[in-house]
Amino acid sequence: MASVSEDEIEIAMEALFRAYDLDESGELSRHEFLCIEMRLNYEQGEVFRGDSGTAKMTLADRNSSGSLDYNEFRERFMTNFQEQGLSREEVVAYLVEQNKMALLERAKMGPRYHAGIRQALKSIFSLFDVSGDSNLSPEEWMAAQKTVAAEVSDDLDEGWIDEAAFSAADENGDGVLDLGEFLEASFAMFEGVKKRTDQILATLQRIVKALEAQRLSGRKETPPVTIF
Incomplete structure (x- = not known):
């Protein structure tokens, strides 16, 4: 040995x-x-x-x-x-x-401290960052937030994905969300859902897989996706 x-x-x-x-x-x-x-x-x-x-x-x-x-x-x-x-x-x-x-x-x-959930959210952030500037524009964020919110919650709250929610997440007011702001907004959303941490992780991993498949198919934009 x-x-x-x-x-x-x-x-x-x-x-x-x-x-x-x-x-x-x-x-x-x-x-x-x-x-x-x-x-x-x-x-x-x-x-x-x-x-x-x-x-x-x-x-x-x-x-x-x-x-x-x-x-x-x-x-x-x-x-x-x-x-x-x-x-x-x-x-x-x-x-x-x-x-x-x-x-x-x-x-x-909980989700905020789960290493797997944090990694999955980082992947989602990167996949929706179409411009590649390490920030999410309001449009990119709303597409990402809608995808995640629709899958982790049985009852989609429109208040999670509107302009007011973006403004609240944009802590420094620069008009875009960096990774830290995106993570904080996601964790705040998870606090309002009824799924267990392991269920949230599994859902996020399915989202990442579906988004990566879209990218491999040649799509330049990453629209909201539905995971079955």
Whole structure:
């Protein structure tokens, strides 16, 4: 059996960091770090002590910025592994298991934190961004919103897809929606539907598949689609 390489450890570590990074900002806020740590402790039958968790965060935060970047996150874990005398194989196994558990906990936290839902929404954003400028015009957004709203809700609320809804989503008032604004508008809509998180994920994945099929067929525009 081949030994585990440093690259394999790095890949597993990066995956765990992304699992902790709830808002995908590239840094872990105190809230994100403690939120995942608390839920993982609970799932493992351990008592989570807030002061202990805060101390871990403070020790790992080398530059006292109040957040952890990837290098600080990595150093914290690797120091623990060295102190425990874990082999490379044990390190990777631990990281993979923690990543799996963290993603499961994120799914339980609802659509906003579900990694799969966020990825599907990013794909939908890209597919409706016909101009390719990394923003959605009002027309592009309404087409995207109508497609998603019609599929995730049994009772389409026109208030989700009108001009007022676009204006509310356009937080900086520049007349277009960037990815962050699109995600926030989508999560706000999901709060009003009765589907479970796993049902929303499955629906979004079907939408992405249908939209990608349209693109492959040569359509330059991405109109609203109906998923059967």
